C-alpha cells in the first residue's frame with residue numbers, strides 16, 4: 001500500500017496554526033482545564049454594539065458540538081434582538 005501513497009502530510013500543533021489558522025495550534029480554543037472551561041470562556045455577547053462571538057473559544061467550549069451550540073446560541077440572540085426591533089423573517 002505504501003507504494004500507492006503519493007503525498008503524506010503530518011500536522012503538529014506547530015504547523016496546525018499555519019494550516020487551519022488555530023492560534024498557536026490550539027485546536028480546542030482555550031485549554032481544557034476547569035479555569036478556562038464553560039462559563040469561564042468568552043460569552044456570545046460583547047460590550048461592542050452588534051459584535052457577537054461564536055466559536056470553540058467561546059461558551060460552551062471547544063470541539064465540534066460545542067462550537068455548533070455556540071453558533072446556535074449566538075444566532076438565537078441575534079434573531080431575538082432583531083424580532084424585538086420589529087425585524088421579521090420569511091419562514
Ligand SMILES: Cc1cc2nc3c(=O)[nH]c(=O)nc-3n(C[C@H](O)[C@H](O)[C@H](O)COP(=O)(O)OP(=O)(O)OC[C@H]3O[C@@H](n4cnc5c(N)ncnc54)[C@H](O)[C@@H]3O)c2cc1C
Nearest residue numbers: 016020021022027028029054055056057062063064065067
Ligand atoms: C486535527 C483536528 C482534529 C479534531 N478532532 C476533533 C474531534 O474528533 N471532535 C471534536 O469535537 N473536535 C475536534 N477538533 C476540534 C474542532 O474541529 C474545533 O473545536 C471546532 O472546529 C472549532 O470550531 P470553530 O468554528 O471555532 O473554528 P473552525 O472550525 O476552525 O472554523 C474557523 C474558520 O474560520 C476561518 N478563519 C480563520 N481566520 C480567518 C480570517 N482571518 N478570515 C477569514 N476566515 C478565517 C478558518 O479558515 C475556518 O474555516 C479537531 C480539530 C483538529 C484541527
